[in-house]
Amino acid sequence: MLPLITAGDLQGIDQLAAMGALAGITNDEKIILTRAAAQAGQVAMLRHLFECHHLYATAPDELGRTVLHFAAMFGDAETVRFAVEVLSFDPHDRRYKRSNGAG
Numbered sequence: 001m002l003p004l005i006t007a008g009d010l011q012g013i014d015q016l017a018a019m020g021a022l023a024g025i026t027n028d029e030k031i032i033l034t035r036a037a038a039q040a041g042q043v044a045m046l047r048h049l050f051e052c053h054h055l056y057a058t059a060p061d062e063l064g065r066t067v068l069h070f071a072a073m074f075g076d077a078e079t080v081r082f083a084v085e086v087l088s089f090d091p092h093d094r095r096y097k098r099s100n101g102a103g
Helices: 002-007 010-018 027-039 043-052 067-073 077-086
Strands: none
Touching: 002 010, 002 027, 010 043, 027 043, 027 067, 043 077, 067 077
């Protein structure tokens, strides 16, 4: 599934979803999918995953990093803009800091 995400293959994701591939995945797996899309700068895929397949937009990974963090780490301005404006991320929201207090 990750190759479809990073390639931005919306139709392929929809076909897998129609076959039930997204129905049984865990929250951690959903985070991996959204993180992969953010890393690849796939704004259309992120929008599609959130709007059509209801994957969590603001769910942090095990280190507290979100879609916004991965977009920023990989330097894609369009994805950062999408995360801040469309997903309504507050870059100062401290809920997403690491559990050891480092942010």
